[in-house]
Amino acid sequence: MSEDNQIDGRLDFKYESSWEELLENERFNRELCNDILQPYILKQRWYGGKASALKYLEIIDSFPIEDQNDRFYGVVLEVNFQEAFVQNYFLPIAFITDQSVVGDKIIARLRLNGQEGFLVDALLLESFRKQIFLKILEGEKYRYKEIAYRRGRSNTIAGYESSRLMGVEQSNTSIVYNETCILKIFRRVYVDENPDYEISKYLTMKGFFKNTPKYLGSITLKFSDKNVITLGLMQELVPNKGDAWEYFTHYLKGVFKELSDQKPKLETLRPVKYLEQLAVTDVSSAILAWCPLGFFEDVSNLAMRTAQMHIGLGQERINTAFTPQPFGNDYSVWLKNRLIYQFENRINLVENNLHKLDGLQLELANEFLSNKKVIRKQLLDFDEDKLKSERLRIHGDYHLGQVLVHERDFYIIDFEGEPESTIRDRKVKQPPIKDVAGMFRSFNYAIYATIFNNHEEYDYELNELFEIAEVLYGNIVGVFLRTYIQEVQQANLNIGYIKEIEFLLQYCLLEKAVYELGYELNARPRWAIIPFKGISNILNQQKYE
Structure with missing residues (x-):
């Protein structure tokens, strides 16, 4: 970029074109991609390619968005990366002459036929x-x-x-x-x-x-x-007081504070059997002494809304994009290829980050690596011939952050699917139990995040808090499962019999925890201890079944 394009350290470009003709100007299109947008998108929160090396930008489509007063343009960009893959982004753009409308949020200064102004993201303009x-x-x-x-x-x-x-x-x-x-x-x-x-x-x-x-x-x-x-x-717009992550973590902080104040003997807190179904009334009085009944009623209500979502997605018989399907070899091949590739990626990621870990995190990372053959075998141990249930379109990225809370009721949002998956993979029909597993992992996160962020305030050793966490988590899982299974079975949604449900749930819990490991090690390594602990617990619980 030449010094001619700099004024007071800011990008400045001159064109002998009007705004209405600007996207037909070859030099503008070239400089828009090479000089203007490359540095701009790297700073945007919505840009998802920050972990990769940008090679070049290209406009693959543009179109006017106009009425009798104003003309804007929609631009679809193709971002090409050094690692030989691409991502597409949408950016609506506008030309304004009054910078005060957007403050310092400008993309570049433009001079069009001598008129000075600013290129901006059109969404900033009313x-x-x-x-x-x-x-x-x-x-x-x-x-x-x-x-x-x-x-x-x-x-x-x-x-x-x-x-x-x-x-x-x-x-x-x-x-x-x-x-x-x-x-x-x-x-x-x-x-x-x-x-x-x-x-x-x-x-x-x-x-x-x-x-x-x-x-x-x-x-x-x-x-x-x-x-x-x-x-x-x-x-x-659903009126709400925030999402279910905020709601339940706030609740859990109070629960652990009450637990610490009461300090019951750990032997009175008996764990429930792994994946045992519980009515809200089945939760023991020893737990209800420090974790209110209302907490488990909320868990049950969220399970009911989850079931109703799946019932809504599972009733189609005409539109092939939504009709339920049985399991088959094509799905198994797709699933195993995808998960083994993901798993090998996680192994490499853990090995490359071992030097950054210490204490319990390092201990759990080494346990994960020592169990890699066991985990790989479990991921490959998916036999569609034993499964009699049906696959549906599901949420695909279901966790507490995807649920809004309003007057103790729950509203499910954001059906885009896993960010790491391709758009085609997000549309593959999957067992609805995968969403249930996603929510269980999210509750597990909420419990352990509460412990790790506040354990100095609680009058327990860390290993004792882990013991309590598993008792609480087991009751959450039990209450959620009971409500969910009853609701979907009453609606005749085919999720299989209990052994099939339990197999799919264990499989999907492990899949989810392995997936989480990649996100945490890349985005917030301190939190990687939670999926490490989750994987350890899943493997250890299965040993004692």
Whole structure:
């Protein structure tokens, strides 16, 4: 980049083009990719390629988003990495002359036909947010070539009142409209329908699952004759006091404080049998003395909502994207190939990070490595001939952070699937028990995170807290399982008999814990102790069955 492109240390580019003609300017397109957007996207929270080396950017599609007053552009970028893979991102852009509207959140300074201004993310502008909202309300009237705005049948919103960006940006950007609905703009996009859009629409229109935000509309890009890209999903805004992770970890902190104050003898806290089903009334009085009955009632209610979600996803008989399927050899081959590849990746990751670990974390890491043959054998020990249940479209990334809490009820959100998986893999039908296993691992995380973050405050040794954790976790699992199994079986959802359920649950728990290990070692190594401990507990519990 030449010094001519720098003013006061900020990017400055000059073009003999108007804003309306700018994307037809070859030099602008080249510099937009090479000089303007490369440094910009690296700083964005929604950019998911920070762990890889960016090779080059390319615009694979662009289109105007306009009304009688304003013109914006939608740009779909292909990010090519040195490691020979690509990711696609969506960025709506705008040209403004008043920087005060966005503060320091500019992409670059532009001079277009001598007019000075700024290139910015269009989502920062209320005029853009209002325009796309109104186009969704108008529906097909605002089809522009390959771009389609659709209004859901359950959308009863009359008009535009207000908009604001929601909280801290993560992998997507969400806009709250009229304080009644939310439009999620997908930043990382795929040449396929986004599973969040597919499942949200299905559960609203056909699955009739009430405890998820209603589908209200969408924005899609027809990328080719047979492929679409989902750019936006509009849903109702569910009033809430935060997610279930915040809710239950806050609860657990109080539970462990009460436990520490009472200091019961550990021998009075008897563990339940592994995967034993419990009614809420079956929880022992010794545990209820320091963990309130309301806690287990909430666990049971969350299990019921989970079951109802699966019942909604499992009743389709016409739409092949949602019809349940039996297990078969194709699925087993897909599953084993995927999991063994993932497992070998985790082994390498652990071996390469051993020098960073110490104490209990190092001890558990070495235990994991010494058990690698046992774990590999368990992952390969998947025999579809013994399974009589059916596979469904599932949530796929189900944990406490994907559930909103409102007046002690639970609303399930974010059906995009595992971030590490390809878009095709996220749509593979899987045993609904995998979602249950994901929630169990999340409760396990919540318990151990409470211990690791606060154990100095509790009047117990760490190994004693671990013992208590397993007793509490066993009761949570038991209560959740009892409610979930009763609910799905009453609805005739085929999840198999108890031995099959238990086999799938153990298999999926191990799969989930191995998956978590990769995330933690890459993103927050201090937390890797939780999946290490989870894997250790899963293997040790199975020894004593």
